[in-house]
Amino acid sequence: MKGNVIKYERDNIDTDVIIPGQYLKIHDYNELASHAMEGLDPNFHTKVKEGDFILSGKNFGCGSSREHAPIALSHSGIKAVLALSFARIFYRNAVDGAFLLPIEIDENTYQRISEGDEINIDISSNEIKNITKNQTYPMKPFSEIIGKIIEAGGLFKYKPD
């Protein structure tokens, strides 16, 4: 997975800024995507490109259980969110619906990746290559079961052993 990074250098990016409440009535996923991150960055929809990644701090996706949050990001083109940590419901929603990959990284990686960097994420080797800076960082491997759900393409496609 190769793409460019949009970096939000802050902790606690909550579901209300990812997709503000007034848009939770929208059923069309592309329309929903046009409001992604609007609470924090009204220009997000103009700068995001298919295949981009978001990079952020601790407790990404805290707050509401709205699955609209990973859906809006995913339909904006975001393939993965890299963060120091995730709120659990967001993490689960992202994986269950196969909307995007929630990837936990360490502080060093967080500091070294900059806005706009082109990176390549390889979940088979748990490595992130920074093509712009020619650096390689580790990512926290998915747990076995999460890996299987991701591989299956979401909760409903996953068949337990």
Added chain:
Amino acid sequence: MGKTLFEKIWDAHVVVEKESSPSLIYVDRHLVHEVTSPQAFDGLRMNNRIVRRPDLTIATMDHNVPTNDRSLPILDQTSAIQIKTLEKNCKDFGIKLFDINSPNQGIVHVIGPQLGITLPGSTIVCGDSHTSTHGAFGALAFGIGTSDVEHVLASQTIWLEKPEPFEIRVEGKRKKPHAVTAKDIILSIIKNIGTAGGTGTVIEYSGEGIADLSMEQRMTICNMSIEGGARAGLVAPDEKTFDYLRNRQYTPKNYESLVEYWREHLTTDKDAKFRKTFTLHIDNISPQVSWGTNPGMTCDVTDSVPSSEDYSNGDENQKKAADKALEYMNLKSGTPITEIKIDRVFIGSCTNARLEDLIEASRVIKGQKVSENVRAMVVPGSQMVKKQAEEMGIDKIFTKANFEWREAGCSMCLGMNPDILSPGERCASTSNRNFEGRQGTGGLTHLVSPVMAAAAALEGHFVDVRNLDLN
């Protein structure tokens, strides 16, 4: 080794459990509302599935319903469609629905306990993060996303990685319990453990400070567990719990034999181990006011707005977050909290819109008027709360003071119905989240208790309610 209450409830609901794999957990009650369910029902239809246990599934509409006159049509077409969609889904799949005109309609986390649907020792899920509220009854209750809503509708089960138990002890006695409330306890806890302090855990609240609380106050505590990062929080049931649920509309017929079982089994063993423990001493805690943009950014009413340096304690990320929060909230560090002027007051939400919350707030305002610079509203958590309050004459106390007295719903907690803040408006709110834009784009939220909100409405700024005569 002994078990915690959470572990006992978990063990009693495991359908499938395997080493290093999530467990399949049985769901006793599934609460459904209009916003997080439509795609789940669409998914069932696409796959020709039925609802596995419609008898254990209960629906109402709360998030986007207008809170003005119910005889008027809903002007927002997208809301109207979402509400009609829930009606159709419940009809098609045979689910009991408390619709907009039902006397049982209300915020899903207010009506569950009021109707006796929430029971000790049960597992409860809902497509809403504040499902943790029901933990006040000794239930394992947590919020889920729409994919999981569909999974539960189809199978009455959910895959879950087992969280770890986190003990939060609340010790001591509040001075002036009418002024220092359950809301101040939970805000103090979140201020201490942080917004991710409970991630991956189920909190069990215990100690004298919890035992002293009424059921409605315990619900306020458990409700905000998610703001501390924990998906669920619970309190071991006691006689207050059993009394509260006796003789409700949906209380089971064999209730007394259930109570006997609960008394014996729904406790944490003395030798049980928690992954971590935090203790809050409440003898000297003050009423709390949030100053920032997450519920951990909270201080005492007697404090001043902190500087980002003071708040962050040397953590660079925290400092940046505090600077951004102060900028968004348009606050200068060093300003006494009691000098912050407000434009709006919202008494409502699944955190603080129960009968007791309204009674406590009404004690503050009796015979007085809302400041002329403030627009204040009360939104009862359910139609039942509204009716009970009206029978007690509490609505009159509010309306005589120039509060708006509205119909039940989530209202201004989350900015997805007509009740919103305008950009730059500052609100004393009894809700649970002070995130940027939560109550409307550009709106500025200060989280407080119902008595603090009521007092702020009268004065036009925050006041220390311990100085009022509330007895």
